[in-house]
Amino acid sequence: MPELDVNGTRLFYQQSGTGPDVVLVHAVTSNQAVWMFAGLVDALTEHYRVTSYDLRGHGASDRPKSGYTSAAMASDFAELHKGLGLGPAVLLGHSFGGVVSMHAAVEFPEAVRGVILSDSFFPGLKHIEPNFGKMTIWNDLRDTFAKVGVDLGDTVDFTRLFRTTASLSAENYKTLEDIYGAFGRGWLRQLPQLAETNCGDEVLEVAGLTEERISGITRPVIALYDEFSPFLATCEWLKQHLAACSVEIIPNAKHLALVENTPAFTDAVLRHLKTITEG
Amino acid sequence: MKDQILNDLDAVVAETWPDRDFPPVDLESKAFADLGLASIDLVVLAERLEKRYAKKLPFGAFLKTLRDRGADDVSIGDLVTFLERHA
Numbered sequence: 001m002p003e004l005d006v007n008g009t010r011l012f013y014q015q016s017g018t019g020p021d022v023v024l025v026h027a028v029t030s031n032q033a034v035w036m037f038a039g040l041v042d043a044l045t046e047h048y049r050v051t052s053y054d055l056r057g058h059g060a061s062d063r064p065k066s067g068y069t070s071a072a073m074a075s076d077f078a079e080l081h082k083g084l085g086l087g088p089a090v091l092l093g094h095s096f097g098g099v100v101s102m103h104a105a106v107e108f109p110e111a112v113r114g115v116i117l118s119d120s121f122f123p124g125l126k127h128i129e130p131n132f133g134k135m136t137i138w139n140d141l142r143d144t145f146a147k148v149g150v151d152l153g154d155t156v157d158f159t160r161l162f163r164t165t166a167s168l169s170a171e172n173y174k175t176l177e178d179i180y181g182a183f184g185r186g187w188l189r190q191l192p193q194l195a196e197t198n199c200g201d202e203v204l205e206v207a208g209l210t211e212e213r214i215s216g217i218t219r220p221v222i223a224l225y226d227e228f229s230p231f232l233a234t235c236e237w238l239k240q241h242l243a244a245c246s247v248e249i250i251p252n253a254k255h256l257a258l259v260e261n262t263p264a265f266t267d268a269v270l271r272h273l274k275t276i277t278e279g
Numbered sequence: 280m281k282d283q284i285l286n287d288l289d290a291v292v293a294e295t296w297p298d299r300d301f302p303p304v305d306l307e308s309k310a311f312a313d314l315g316l317a318s319i320d321l322v323v324l325a326e327r328l329e330k331r332y333a334k335k336l337p338f339g340a341f342l343k344t345l346r347d348r349g350a351d352d353v354s355i356g357d358l359v360t361f362l363e364r365h366a
Binding site for chain 2: 002012014016031032033034036037038039040041042043054059060181182183185186187189190262
């Protein structure tokens with residue numbers, strides 16, 4: 001299994017294709033399989049060398065107790081980048097993966113050619129984002145967990161989600177497994193494992209990625225936000241404050257455009273990658 | 280051919296997860312529901328199968344096809360057919 005030890009943590013990665021480097025950075029509670037299942041890896045490898053990896057604590061990577069801030073994970077990226085001998089890469093980050101990517105653009109600009117964000121919320125921009133905590137996807141989760149008599153609360157709280165899942169009875173866990181189905185079972189399985197870590201709290205820390213530092217990013221940034229995203233205020237802020245930011249709205253999606261509207265998402269990524277790498 | 284690939288698959292699964300107890304696998308078995316695999320396990324399995332057959336296999340396209348047709352699991356029969364074609 002391809003893996004690399006970065007910052008004392010073993011990260012599982014996959015690499016395929018040839019061409020300019022593209023690195024795929026998934027969201028909290030996800031893993032790199034999401035890119036493969038959507039067919040995005042195959043779509044990109046015709047033109048790019050694509051590296052995807054599991055963030056620490058996720059997928060097949062190690063699960064240390066701490067190191068889950070965007071700063072720590074940007075450092076993981078930089079070490080992975082160095083260890084694999086990649087050239088300046090375009091980072092495609094979904095949700096928190098976009099935060100890690102932007103943090104990498106701040107701290108390790110030599111490793112980052114550009115960033116494509118997908119529906120990211122930035123803890124450092126919480127004050128301009130009225131919809132944090134009111135995410136539809138969280139409401140969906142809350143409603144589903146309510147079916148087994150569990151209250152997740154009204155506001156996004158990953159730690160509560162992880163600990164709640166870890167303390168579910170076998171019967172309630174099985175009920176949720178049946179609700180989420182075969183494809184969602186792996187996602188559910190990961191939640192109690194993350195309860196053993198500080199991930200839930202640390203991913204919501206500003207961790208140095210302040211408003212000022214985000215606005216200082218000079219690398220090209222493509223902000224792909226979903227039509228029904230809870231974070232459209234963030235999208236507008238990025239467009240107004242970044243030196244080189246283009247915005248595109250992905251229709252018929254509410255936070256998971258990669259899955260909810262795969263053709264439009266893939267098309268947008270391919271077009272913008274071409275612009276960044278040939279521009 | 281099918282039997283050989285099924286045997287290969289059985290061996291790779293056993294090698295990849297020696298600490299897991301899998302039920303007997305046949306063409307009707309489901310990767311998630313019956314074997315208890317998760318999506319990331321399929322990424323690992325894909326990598327192991329590529330190593331066994333010493334070639335790159337278009338797993339992404341295979342999985343996307345399944346998703347597009349609304350499949351809620353990956354049957355071992357589908358996987359064997361895919362491997363017959365590409366391995």
